[in-house]
Amino acid sequence: MTDHPGIRIEHDAFGPVEIPANRYWGAQTQRALGVFEIGDERFPACLVWTFGLQKLAAARANRRLGTLDPSLAEAIEAAALEVWKGRFDDHFPLPIWQTGSGTQTNMNANEVIANRANETLGQPLGRRRPVHPNDHVNRSQSSNDSFPTVMHLCVGIELHDRLLPELRLLRDTLAAKAAEFDDVVKIGRTHLMDAVPMTVGQAFDAFARQVGLGIARIEAASPRLYRLAQGGTAVGSGLNAPAGFDEAFCEEVAGLTGLPFVPNPSKFEGMGAHDALVEVSGALNVLAVSLIKIANDIRLLGSGPRTGLGELVFPDDGLSSSIMPGKRNPTIAEALLQVAFQVVGNHATISAAGASGTFELNVAKPVLVHNLLQAIRLLADGSRVFATKLVHGLAVDRERLAANVANALLLATALNPLLGYDRVAAITRTAMAENVTPRAAAIALGFVTGEEYDRIVDPRTMIAPAGRREPAR
């Protein structure tokens, strides 16, 4: 094998490999490309960037502990920084569907950074000198501790930078609607059937609280997420890593990210199991369940406009039916529902992947982190779009709501303490059978006067009995 136009020959421990000349990956990545011809799914760019961060922190830790020549460390750190900043995104071609430790993607990072470091030191790509992908870029590390470290770093950063801000936006937008609709009385519904009065604000306050509790669940998982397996090397014992490598590494990543990453006190736990990531996924699963409830309620309350409930009015998103002119649909609620269904499905995959640790190594890391990062991204985008393009512009149809309240039979429930259940049941049955208001039925049956009825059956006083009204959040 010899170099020819567009191709360079690179040697690794197994012999020569042909590699596109302008690619920074090396022999192991090229071999893996030929082996794992499975699917279209690739890691998102944030995972590639996080490998840059991880290799940068590892090189700095090695330099500090005297286990890496400072001149090599400097070249590795500069190259790793470039990976972190996204300069080499096109040089990570491998699919999700690879070995369960993520070794091929770890080697991809080692090779890109070694090639780039050697290039800055005046060497051609593929030389593997003076910076060697395994001996120097991967020093004091194994895929088995590096990949889980990258998973925790990437998930932690994505939650902090991407998802939590959008969830706070959604919570606050729902809370603003709760305040806006605080005085709007509607009929509460149970079993999909008319029940007793409440306010639209109370319904939106419940939605806001669901999202707020979703945020709290994610934040509660953070202390476990911030524990890193780095320093465990092959099985968790730390063979070939200097004493203090885990501490030095975590100090570096904490400084680089501003997030409180610390060494996992048991590397064995952090490599053989990924319970902390399953825990985060569990919190996202609950959030998805909450969003399904919220999106469904909102689209049902806005159904119509003429023959549905029609109590909420959706903002115009400019979209319509392809065949029914002027028809408007709850497009954004439907998009969010599909996001939530995907997240619930991802959690099932993540649960199976999390259960796939045998002895000292979980071997379903790529599929686990792929599903978790997708869930975070979808929930972040879905929450932002739902908050800004639907919830923010929601209005109520006050006339419709007032008519529904006036017509509601079970307002008469407020008479229970005065008349007892059976006489109130007679009122509602009579009103239903004779198609009159419960007020007319109550008077006709001789149970109350009109004045008594109006004093007791006042929807505004029924939305929360005195002294039991929760303050708006």
Ligand SMILES: O=C(O)C[C@H](O)C(=O)O
């Ligand atoms: O790639 C490594 O560093 C280790 C590999 O996952 C293995 O345990 O065989």
